[in-house]
Amino acid sequence: MSDIRDVAKLAGVSPSTVSRVLNGKIPVNPDTKEKVLAAIKELNYQPNAMAQVLKGGRINTIGLFLPNVRNLVFPAVIQGIEDTAKKHGYIVVVCNTDEDVEKEKFYIENLRRRLVDGFIFCTARAGTKHLLELQDEGFPHIYLIRKSEQLADAVILDNYAGACLATEYLVGQGHRRIALINGPRDVLLFQDRFAGYKDALAKAGIALDENLIIHDIHSWDDGYQAMVKLLALPEKPDAVFATSDPKAIGAIQAIVDAGLAVPQDISVMGFDDSDPARMTVPLLTTVAQPFYEMGAKACERLIKNIEGKRNMKPKIDVFPAELVIRKSVK
Amino acid sequence: MSDIRDVAKLAGVSPSTVSRVLNGKIPVNPDTKEKVLAAIKELNYQPNAMAQVLKGGRINTIGLFLPNVRNLVFPAVIQGIEDTAKKHGYIVVVCNTDEDVEKEKFYIENLRRRLVDGFIFCTARAGTKHLLELQDEGFPHIYLIRKSEQLADAVILDNYAGACLATEYLVGQGHRRIALINGPRDVLLFQDRFAGYKDALAKAGIALDENLIIHDIHSWDDGYQAMVKLLALPEKPDAVFATSDPKAIGAIQAIVDAGLAVPQDISVMGFDDSDPARMTVPLLTTVAQPFYEMGAKACERLIKNIEGKRNMKPKIDVFPAELVIRKSVK
DNA sequence: CTGAAAGCGCTTACAG
């Protein structure tokens, strides 16, 4: 690969001049510019990004941290972030932490060494402190979907309102014994969804039945197991609110395997409206979280932050939740 | 952030010595080493990666190209690649091309500028030439899942055998009118799966019925439409082989919406065994492609290639396909 | 075992 001096030689100018036509900020004589451009083309010259960054430039790369790439809400998130990043000339590095704090630290240490201009974290949990250091040091970053306990830039859903919406709809359809299959409680959004469920029931004058509530369920396979337990109750629930679509799908499978039908015997409500919600039979009634748009927004705000174009007060963007009525609730 | 000279000053040595303890190849007096390490720790020093790479090092990053992040086979692929990359101290950059050759070129141009040591492409289609240049220039890369028309490093499934397996199983279960819902034909693997279907039918003495074959279907929504067409045939199929799980899921939905049952009225066979295959009702019978392992293998081979540890003859690794019998075929 | 020097490929004041 040729370097800037090869180009300079071929064009009969100094490397400084080549650099100037490359960057386009400082005026260059049109004729010389022409010659330089021709030389660049002839040599198929690409500036060495490392050298540029070393001179104080930005690398135009964003690090995206996901707790688990197999979680099917993230494809849309990635797409929203990537599309926005590309629009601004940025590239996205995806890092999968598997909810492992040590792995996350390893990646952060690596990427901070000028390999990345900022971070987007979808990995926040209660009680992790290493992300707070970034805030102290003013390294650009933003939380997405999940937020941290401390006030920091974030783009999230109104999870409380979404859970209210879901529960109120089930109540409105005449259900009274509404079970909850919830996620891990050290992820704040599941606390919020739990609160929405509780408050909506209270508002409807329905007493909370602890037997109907199962926490710390992760995906569809343990969602299945949770539903098996609920079906073994002396008095079965007549509806189930699962706080993510895979958990809802697991519940549907357990109900069908028990010889019952959804929604005829038991109604099932999901959360997120991820792609699998439209792949199941019956089509899942759920609460939509606009992942693409949220990813795009977070990326937009991070880039503004990186490029120093914004006021530095941390701010939380809250997207509204929306009920999507399909076929799994009667 | 402090640099190597700060560390040198604090430790009372030269930057060269600091560099030497950092790299650990050249012996350093244990006492000085001690002092340097202490200084590094005290200053929380992290070497600037740009400078290191500029001096001729590797950046230890791999670029992964996906045709579409929303395709649900990729999470497992990413995980396999990431885990392997991490084991070797590499990081993974994921680029989503949306099957857009221009976008792909943009990313490649960007990343080649020393931001990446090699590429993994899951984006090969017939007739794209820009990837061949990389081969000419000896830039490390490997194809995964899809292969290119030219001989190049690749890790793929035995798609032909997989399609034979699927079709033979349907035939063995007594089906005779076996429809095919296939993907875009400019992706070679769908040609291979088509060939497997054809040959297996021929071997069973079943004549090919063009009315039962629909090509160029991408995902579950157009899989649904394809099935609607098949159901409108004067003589309906008694089984459907869809060459990906989402297409199979779309077909199941169309069958159920038409008031028929799977597998009682029509059997449905998928392909890939991606996560959604275990999320549907009935559980999908399909052909497994070991995505995690294939991703891991491709990553392993690419890194060997990057680090110059392998003989340079292009080689294609073919993984065997495996039938996974669940509930959607009777 | 260690330090001073050169250089990786750029950019940017500085001087003209």
Place this chain on the structure above:
DNA sequence: CTGAAAGCGCTTACAG
């Protein structure tokens, strides 16, 4: 508008 020089933060022969 343009060139020569310095320097970004490292590493690595070279000399000791």
